[in-house]
Amino acid sequence: MASKKQYHSLCRWTFNAGKGGFVPGDIRPAWAGNKLDVVGIISLINTKIRPRLPEHIELGFEVHYDTEIDEKSAPAVADALVDAKMYLAMITPGLHSHFGYGGAGSLDPSEREKSGAIGKRTVDLAYGPLKKAWHPHADKAPTLVLWNGSYGYDLATPAIKQMYQNLKQSVAELCKYEDTKGAHLYWGIEPKPNEGHPAMLLPTVASALLFWKKLKEEFGINIEKRGLNKEFGHSEMIGLDSVYDTVEEIDNNAVAHVHLNSQGYQDGVTLGGPGKYDIDHGLKISGINISIASLFAEAKYDRWYGHDMQARSYDNETQGLDRVIRSILSWDACQKAAAEINLAEMNKALSVRETGRVEDMMRHAVVSAHKHFDVMYKG
Numbered sequence: 001m002a003s004k005k006q007y008h009s010l011c012r013w014t015f016n017a018g019k020g021g022f023v024p025g026d027i028r029p030a031w032a033g034n035k036l037d038v039v040g041i042i043s044l045i046n047t048k049i050r051p052r053l054p055e056h057i058e059l060g061f062e063v064h065y066d067t068e069i070d071e072k073s074a075p076a077v078a079d080a081l082v083d084a085k086m087y088l089a090m091i092t093p094g095l096h097s098h099f100g101y102g103g104a105g106s107l108d109p110s111e112r113e114k115s116g117a118i119g120k121r122t123v124d125l126a127y128g129p130l131k132k133a134w135h136p137h138a139d140k141a142p143t144l145v146l147w148n149g150s151y152g153y154d155l156a157t158p159a160i161k162q163m164y165q166n167l168k169q170s171v172a173e174l175c176k177y178e179d180t181k182g183a184h185l186y187w188g189i190e191p192k193p194n195e196g197h198p199a200m201l202l203p204t205v206a207s208a209l210l211f212w213k214k215l216k217e218e219f220g221i222n223i224e225k226r227g228l229n230k231e232f233g234h235s236e237m238i239g240l241d242s243v244y245d246t247v248e249e250i251d252n253n254a255v256a257h258v259h260l261n262s263q264g265y266q267d268g269v270t271l272g273g274p275g276k277y278d279i280d281h282g283l284k285i286s287g288i289n290i291s292i293a294s295l296f297a298e299a300k301y302d303r304w305y306g307h308d309m310q311a312r313s314y315d316n317e318t319q320g321l322d323r324v325i326r327s328i329l330s331w332d333a334c335q336k337a338a339a340e341i342n343l344a345e346m347n348k349a350l351s352v353r354e355t356g357r358v359e360d361m362m363r364h365a366v367v368s369a370h371k372h373f374d375v376m377y378k379g
Helices: 038-052 074-083 109-127 160-181 205-219 232-237 242-251 287-299 317-340 343-351 355-378
Strands: 006-011 057-065 087-093 143-147 186-190 226-231 255-260 304-307
Touching: 006 087, 006 317, 038 057, 038 074, 038 317, 057 109, 057 304, 074 087, 087 109, 087 304, 109 143, 109 160, 143 226, 143 255, 160 205, 186 205, 186 255, 205 226, 205 242, 226 232, 226 242, 232 242, 232 255, 242 255, 242 287, 255 287, 287 317, 287 355, 304 317, 317 355, 343 355
Parallel strands: 006 057, 006 304, 057 087, 087 143, 143 186, 186 226, 226 255, 255 304
Antiparallel strands: none
16 A cells, blocks of 8 residues: 655755854855755755655755745745745744844834844745745645744843733734735744743743733634644753653644654664754654654644754765655654554553553564664665
């Protein structure tokens, strides 16, 4: 039987020459910005990554406005996506590139006004020249992601309350603006505890869920297609349980988009984990990720899985591409292993406290996932 279609999106920001700072900024010279533009990245994905993937995987693309795509470049990007049979899966206003004083929640009214204008231009671009690159099925429409990277502060003052209120007002205005365009986009707040500020508004899944409920109560915002960009790694890096976060998101019908990655530690091989910075490894096979895959399957989530990841600081271009392929196949393997778990048997064992037996079931699922990966990777 043919496998059910899966929707995986790749991020423009993965394809960089090197991060710089404490690690090389030029380890992948062919991916330098003056040599590889967005159209070139789409071609690279189509020619170097797609042929190594199973046929049931459809590909999408993710971008920041206006650092990675803007009004000038959007028509060519849309044409390239259509030609490559790829789709716009996610677009986000890159406020963090412009504003360091709270962005949409800023206490500076000028900054708040400018960030609102960037948000509206992001919506305009999605509905304008990029519309031709949307998936033909409405339930696969792109997600407008609001990453909280600019909603930050570093002073503990009572004014944080006003920042939070400003953010509610700003996001409500942007929601109403998108409603006038047709309300076809999905929306996902991407919570994160830090980066690029010591403290952030909307740091956790729970705070983002509450935020949407407040927008509905205070501003009458329809939140039917407005929820979260579920980011595995952000739960991990703050030491929270990404499985329980998933339960909360599903319970509130709030999974709009998913960012797959691993911060390390949970696969027993890769270093990282709670208390570390945002490492953005590709998705790794683990019991935790198989559990999340099972929850998504039970909830019938059938939208985009984005690979929010970075090539490692020692990878050349070929190795960087291989990281992306490994991440996609690892998630596919986790899904296959999750489908093999007998949940009725697991629940029965837990009801009589046979937890060792349940550990064995999850251990066997991890082994199975690795076997699935090996078959696909050698493919």
